[in-house]
Amino acid sequence: xxxxxxxxxxxxxxxxxxxxxxxxxxxxxxxxxxxxxxxxxxxxxxxxxxxxxxxxxxxxxxxxxxxxxxxxxxxxxxxxxxxxxxxxxxxxxxxxxxxxxxxxxxxxxxxxxxxxxxxxxxxxxxxxxxxxxxxxxxxxxxxxxxxxxxxxxxxxxxxxxxxxxxxxxxxxxxxxxxxxxxxxxxxxxxxxxxxxxxxxxxxxxxxxxxxxxxxxxxxxxxxxxxxxxxxxxxxxxxxxxxxxxxxxxxxxxxxxxxxxxxxxxxxxxxxxxxxxxxxxxxxxxxxxxxxxxxxxxxxxxxxxxxxxxxxxxxxxxxxxxxxxxxxxxxxxxxxxxxxxxxxxxxxxxxxxxxxxxxxxxxxxxxxxxxxxxxxxxxxxxxxxxxxxxxxxxxxxxxxxxxxxxxxxxxxxxxxxxxxxxxxxxxxxxxxxxxxxxxxxxxxxx
Amino acid sequence: xxxxxxxxxxxxxxxxxxxxxxxxxxxxxxxxxxxxxxxxxxxxxxxxxxxxxxxxxxxxxxxxxxxxxxxxxxxxxxxxxxxxxxxxxxxxxxxxxxxxxxxxxxxxxxxxxxxxxxxxxxxxxxxxxxxxxxxxxxxxxxxxxxxxxxxxxxxxxxxxxxxxxxxxxxxxxxxxxxxxxxxxxxxxxxxxxxxxxxxxxxxxxxxxxxxxxxxxxxxxxxxxxxxxxxxxxxxxxxxxxxxxxxxxxxxxxxxxxxxxxxxxxxxxxxxxxxxxxxxxxxxxxxxxxxxxxxxxxxxxxxxxxxxxxxxxxxxxxxxxxxxxxxxxxxxxxxxxxxxxxxxxxxxxxxxxxxxxxxxxxxxxxxxxxxxxxxxxxxxxxxxxxxxxxxxxxxxx
Numbered sequence: 001x002x003x004x005x006x007x008x009x010x011x012x013x014x015x016x017x018x019x020x021x022x023x024x025x026x027x028x029x030x031x032x033x034x035x036x037x038x039x040x041x042x043x044x045x046x047x048x049x050x051x052x053x054x055x056x057x058x059x060x061x062x063x064x065x066x067x068x069x070x071x072x073x074x075x076x077x078x079x080x081x082x083x084x085x086x087x088x089x090x091x092x093x094x095x096x097x098x099x100x101x102x103x104x105x106x107x108x109x110x111x112x113x114x115x116x117x118x119x120x121x122x123x124x125x126x127x128x129x130x131x132x133x134x135x136x137x138x139x140x141x142x143x144x145x146x147x148x149x150x151x152x153x154x155x156x157x158x159x160x161x162x163x164x165x166x167x168x169x170x171x172x173x174x175x176x177x178x179x180x181x182x183x184x185x186x187x188x189x190x191x192x193x194x195x196x197x198x199x200x201x202x203x204x205x206x207x208x209x210x211x212x213x214x215x216x217x218x219x220x221x222x223x224x225x226x227x228x229x230x231x232x233x234x235x236x237x238x239x240x241x242x243x244x245x246x247x248x249x250x251x252x253x254x255x256x257x258x259x260x261x262x263x264x265x266x267x268x269x270x271x272x273x274x275x276x277x278x279x280x281x282x283x284x285x286x287x288x289x290x291x292x293x294x295x296x297x298x299x300x301x302x303x304x305x306x307x308x309x310x311x312x313x314x315x316x317x318x319x320x321x322x323x324x325x326x327x328x329x330x331x332x333x334x335x336x337x338x339x340x341x342x343x344x345x346x347x348x349x350x351x352x353x354x355x356x357x358x359x360x361x362x363x364x365x366x367x368x369x370x371x372x373x374x375x376x377x378x379x380x381x382x383x384x385x386x387x388x389x390x391x392x393x394x395x396x397x398x399x400x401x402x403x404x405x406x407x408x409x410x411x412x413x414x415x416x417x418x419x420x421x422x423x424x425x426x427x428x429x430x431x432x433x434x435x436x437x438x439x440x441x442x443x444x445x
Numbered sequence: 446x447x448x449x450x451x452x453x454x455x456x457x458x459x460x461x462x463x464x465x466x467x468x469x470x471x472x473x474x475x476x477x478x479x480x481x482x483x484x485x486x487x488x489x490x491x492x493x494x495x496x497x498x499x500x501x502x503x504x505x506x507x508x509x510x511x512x513x514x515x516x517x518x519x520x521x522x523x524x525x526x527x528x529x530x531x532x533x534x535x536x537x538x539x540x541x542x543x544x545x546x547x548x549x550x551x552x553x554x555x556x557x558x559x560x561x562x563x564x565x566x567x568x569x570x571x572x573x574x575x576x577x578x579x580x581x582x583x584x585x586x587x588x589x590x591x592x593x594x595x596x597x598x599x600x601x602x603x604x605x606x607x608x609x610x611x612x613x614x615x616x617x618x619x620x621x622x623x624x625x626x627x628x629x630x631x632x633x634x635x636x637x638x639x640x641x642x643x644x645x646x647x648x649x650x651x652x653x654x655x656x657x658x659x660x661x662x663x664x665x666x667x668x669x670x671x672x673x674x675x676x677x678x679x680x681x682x683x684x685x686x687x688x689x690x691x692x693x694x695x696x697x698x699x700x701x702x703x704x705x706x707x708x709x710x711x712x713x714x715x716x717x718x719x720x721x722x723x724x725x726x727x728x729x730x731x732x733x734x735x736x737x738x739x740x741x742x743x744x745x746x747x748x749x750x751x752x753x754x755x756x757x758x759x760x761x762x763x764x765x766x767x768x769x770x771x772x773x774x775x776x777x778x779x780x781x782x783x784x785x786x787x788x789x790x791x792x793x794x795x796x797x798x799x800x801x802x803x804x805x806x807x808x809x810x811x812x813x814x815x816x817x818x819x820x821x822x823x824x825x826x827x828x829x830x831x832x833x834x835x836x837x838x839x840x841x
Contacts, residue, residue, distance in 0.1 A: 010625060011625040012627075085557065087549040088554070090546035092548060100460065100462065103537050104463070106533055113526045114783065122790045126794065130793065134806040137817070137818055144818070146819040148825060163837075172459075173769070174770065336764070381459065424561075
């Protein structure tokens with residue numbers, strides 16, 4: 001019996017399982033980026049406090065640090081593995097591909113995590129209890145460890161978009177996969193955002209300080225830091241989009257930017273005005289405004305940004321060799337990986353998937369709709385909701401009112417031929433295509 | 446369903462990037478470290494809650510409760526970060542098991558994250574509420590404990606489901622009807638009870654460490670130290686006895702009572718019992734506890750290997766594509782950065798905790814601090830250089 005390594009399906013109605021990962025991921029990005037940005041800010045403040053003998057800055061660091069522990073090291077440290085968990089439930093082969101390529105990179109990042117977690121507690125609780133010079137070294141170490149976690153994760157996330165060159169497909173070497181052409185622009189993009197976030201969160205703490213002069217001074221400094229971060233984001237973003245693979249660029253330029261571009265420009269303008277306000281009138285930044293702005297950036301800034309990045313990756317989920325629906329799209333000689341597409345076209349998903357009940361292995365008139373529904377779940381549900389009118393990319397709505405024969409033609413002539421560059425061009429045996437079309441025709445009315 | 450064929454088909458086609466036995470050893474080691482902090486948090490939280498409840502009538506409990514609140518708080522952070530490693534290594538060699546579990550229990554897998562966030566956030570709330578003598582502190586703490594226990598039960602269920610491949614199809618498609626809701630949850634109550642019971646000896650022995658450390662610090666009276674010592678001894682003794690009974694019953698159901706590893710664990714537990722009762726040096730007792738944890742972690746792995754070998758699955762014949770550059774990166778970082786940085790922070794914290802007033806770093810701590818910063822800078826430079834060379838090599 002011939003099988004391919006497909007896993008059981010987890011499907012969350014109306015939303016789709018993959019979007020659950022997006023939600024967890026967006027929360028994690030807010031928290032983790034803040035933590036790295038704040039680590040850099042700590043090093044800067046500790047340096048200043050030590051060189052200029054400014055003990056009041058230590059109080060600020062302590063307050064910021066406690067907030068950071070709760071925000072970043074509770075939420076951030078849990079949602080980090082949380083992305084793994086949700087990604088595993090939604091795209092097991094996608095996460096497996098990353099793990100089996102980058103396990104040692106992740107293990108290295110783990111070493112820095114340990115240093116970070118012990119570091120943040122040590123850093124906060126030893127303020128005023130150890131000599132300042134040693135404390136300064138501790139903040140340097142903490143900042144370096146935090147930035148190193150970024151260095152280590154960035155190549156993995158960049159690989160999800162693409163390895164950048166053909167080298168990895170031939171060598172299979174993790175370093176060829178890790179250091180692609182968009183790794184460095186992506187790294188600077190994230191560093192800029194981290195610096196920006198450290199200022200945005202820093203405002204929450206500085207605005208709550210009772211000492212007015214210190215409050216104004218810190219708010220102004222944070223505004224400058226935020227501007228540096230924001231400018232880095234803008235410049236790196238322009239660099240980053242130039243390093244995308246062609247179909248991602250087309251999708252970004254023709255579809256996503258056309259749809260969301262104005263929102264991005266508005267959010268960038270709002271942030272710029274906010275930072276200018278903080279610099280010119282530092283006392284106008286109160287805690288309520290600071291919290292609201294943080295949420296605005298989180299909801300309007302991060303979530304659509306991540307959605308955009310995720311959409312640009314389509315139809316792949318990792319390394320441009322695994323499709324979103326978990327099928328292996330191409331050969332990777334360096335890893336002895338073989339494409340599964342020809343086998344799927346010949347035998348069909350229902351014969352090759354190990355987790356199919358026996359009565360659905362062969363399609364009959366009696367089980368055709370049930371089989372069609374299952375094929376839709378296997379082949380489409382990673383990107384599409386299967387309910388008509390559902391929140392995210394509802395599949396039935398893509399074929400409004402069409403009959404089974406027309407849908408079948410679209411599946412074979414448009415989808416399977418790769419006309420839509422963001423949809424996996426999967427050829428299925430005739431009986432599976434007919435079953436899928438028949439089921440869709442019952443859902444789109 | 447040919448389970449062996451399925452298990453071997455589900456292996457990642459990219460293979461593993463190093464010898465499987467190394468991942469296995471790292472899994473055993475890091476799981477033992479992770480579970481130690483899970484158990485400490487699980488044992489520390491009830492003590493903190495009792496301390497909160499009794500703080501108005503008993504100064505000893507008040508002080509201990511406040512300290513255990515902090516211990517639990519830091520333990521949870523550490524258990525999370527230590528938990529990443531076994532999660533990583535199990536996915537490399539037992540990917541089939543872990544991923545099937547994560548899909549058939551997908552909804553619980555997602556819920557786990559948010560339950561843990563809720564539990565930990567509530568614990569911080571309890572910490573501040575307790576500090577401010579809020580009347581709802583106790584309630585918040587109890588809900589936090591329940592949420593932590595819930596998260597623990599879920600994690601146990603995932604591990605339990607992963608070693609029952611013969612049940613996967615029944616759970617995923619009962620009576621031939623596929624269920625993609627991800628709501629499967631199957632626990633082994635005996636195994637769970639044994640694992641949870643270990644929180645008592647771990648916490649009891651921790652209290653003995655706490656007494657030994659704080660006895661050399663200012664602000665701890667003999668009465669208080671004696672109270673904590675007696676409490677720790679009692680919790681450890683009763684906990685070891687209960688754990689031993691549960692362990693015996695559990696391994697009996699597995700027909701492994703005479704397994705050499707099981708016997709070694711029983712001996713280790715007896716040694717621990719003896720050391721606790723005789724009030725031996727608590728740091729040495731902790732070392733024996735660590736060895737016991739490693740033996741238990743190894744037993745879990747032996748159980749899993751036995752089950753998998755029944756179906757013709759062996760991690761040792763997983764196809765390999767060794768990736769030396771990243772292997773070397775991990776090893777040098779683990780030893781160079783990890784040991785130096787953690788050594789620096791723990792040595793400094795240990796010495797600062799015992800110093801009255803401000804601690805000024807001595808020569809050893811200063812050397813460690815300088816080495817840590819220097820090594821991390823060198824690490825970053827090498828990493829960036831490696832990246833730039835690779836990009837140039839592959840694009841020009």
